[in-house]
Amino acid sequence: MNFASDNVVGASRPVLDALIAANEGARASYGNDDETRAVEARLSEIFEREVAVCLVATGTAANALALSAFVPPYGAVLCHANAHVMEDECGAPEFFAGGAKLIGLDGVGAKIAPQTLARALAAYPAPTRQSPPFAVSISQASECGLVYRPAEIAALAEVARGAGLSLHMDGARFANALVALGCSPADMTWKAGIDVLSFGATKNGCLAAEAVIVFDPARAKALPILRKRSGHTLSKGRLLGAQLLGYLGDDHWLANARHANAMAARLADGLRRLPGVRLAWPAEANEVFPVLPLPVAERLRAQGAIFHPWAPTALPEEFVLEAGEGVFRLVASFATREADVELFLARAAEAVSAAA
Structure with a gap:
């Protein structure tokens, strides 16, 4: 992950x-x-x-x-x-x-x-x-x-x-x-x-x-x-x-990019369905920027997920970041496996449920 x-x-x-x-x-x-x-x-x-x-x-x-x-x-x-x-x-x-x-x-x-x-x-x-x-x-x-x-x-x-x-x-x-x-x-x-x-x-x-x-x-x-x-x-x-x-x-380069984008879209779709999770910006290429409760991010990391916090700048004017939330970045690549995406989404669902 x-x-x-x-x-x-x-x-x-x-x-x-x-x-x-x-x-x-x-x-x-x-x-x-x-x-x-x-x-x-x-x-x-x-x-x-x-x-x-x-x-x-x-x-x-x-x-x-x-x-x-x-x-x-x-x-x-x-x-x-x-x-x-x-x-x-x-x-x-x-x-x-x-x-x-x-x-x-x-x-x-x-x-x-x-x-x-x-x-x-x-x-x-x-x-x-x-x-x-x-x-x-x-x-x-x-x-x-x-x-x-x-x-x-x-x-x-x-x-x-x-x-x-x-x-x-x-x-x-x-x-x-x-x-x-x-x-x-x-x-x-x-x-x-x-x-x-x-x-x-x-x-x-x-x-x-x-x-x-x-x-x-x-x-x-x-x-x-x-x-x-x-x-x-x-x-x-x-x-x-x-x-x-x-x-x-x-056209190997285009095939690689299509796969990475598809994996990011799958991540984004799964994350936005979780209660209390939203996206800071639309996932248009191969990067996903979810807004997660901090305990959820900590639990995911403890279970082996690797991703980075992201500066909460350049947000839409109407976007409000609540206390206890953070913006994070997840990046999919040409080598990202569907199994890794599904595992991350399953762990994220568990973390959201535990935090609730």
Whole structure:
């Protein structure tokens, strides 16, 4: 019953098989290999246009490099106050960008509304007083498990474009958001106004592989240099390319995400049926945020369930957290078993009954 995150499980079989195959023999180094070239071509097919691709091993590297390529050291990035780039990357985006500043905005469910962005830009002081904004960063799915619809992304892009800003998407759970929406990768990115994407794969089946994707290759010329300078250019780059080939082959990445989302939906449906349990936000991708009485959470943990408390911020305005309650996060993965979901729900029912 480990629902701590979708990165607590290992890699999926097609990814491991591709990695083992690429391990044999000798290849050109530093990404000048057939596997990397094949992944670049495959991603251009998936996104329905020529894209620039920069492979890295971690999501933090992908986000930090993506932003550093679009934001100068004296610039700023507008993002949600609870965004992963803001709260969970130890200042890596600022460090990689040479001192660029992150500025947090409010929003229900850790999503930025277009009107919130517009107000923030309208109230922005003169650039000689504060770092001028150069980019907006959104998380797909958000830190509260919500997804941006293509129309929402397009509305944000319109505001950003009006101010001359680029739009970055942190797609750590890109595949989960994509299958939840049922749209194409192109519809959810460049067609809606995304300039640069951190394409996540490690949470959805890869061992350690992510990609920075720039939708106008002319704007990506600095990325290989920035990657090398930051220490994220692997000499055995084919092992990154191989993982992504296994991940993307036969739509394996989408199948993994559909399974994770289905397990999260099953968890959410079962939990909301329990008396005294509700959801802080809808379960739109593969994360579930139940509000539990604290004794119920303690009993579940004592019985071996693993999940994390979550900050009660970004809640809907009408949502009231009662004394003795807490918000918690449960994450389903491509490897989550139905038996684990059913066991957790049974234990939760027992805990609710005991607390009553």
